[in-house]
Amino acid sequence: MTRDQVIKAIRGAQRVAGVPQAGVHVLRHNFCSHLAMKGAPARAIQELAGNADLSTTQRNMHLSPAATEDAIRLLDGRRADLKVAQSVET
Template sequence: MHPTPGMMDHLIITTLKRAGITRGQGTIGWHDLRRTYGSHLAMRGVPLKVIQELLGRATIELTMRYAHLRPEVKQDAVKLLDGPVKRHATYAQRDQEAAAQK
């Protein structure tokens, strides 16, 4: 038996009541939890494109709502310039190293 939307709503309402979680107006729903999930991902520095994919958003524009939640992102980006440049091997170098290990 597959859960129906009504069954899922009942599940969240029951769970929130047991946890003592309320909201000033209306009830907390799945959309609220989805937004909270996206917000917490953004605050932890997850790239917006990844958040878009995890939330199943069709466009990045809707996901951009979460971009303001971590203002230090710009500072973190500029601080990267203070560190050493990471050297990335070329494909040819990787192939040579792999062949040498065999």
């Protein structure tokens, strides 16, 4: 598919779904955000998104308030079902 065909298909789907039109770049933000909220490591998201620089990936990740609350719960142990990484990348 060409770039224009992809844009046309997305805009058509937006019309059918009744959602406001937004640039196709919003898909990149949604992709990165959902992976981050599911716990994917930032470096993995960077690679999947095809970003050369991690700071670009970080700008594309928008966390929900619930995801922020989950991060705080990691520190105080209230979320036993969350899995914490065993090592830290340097």
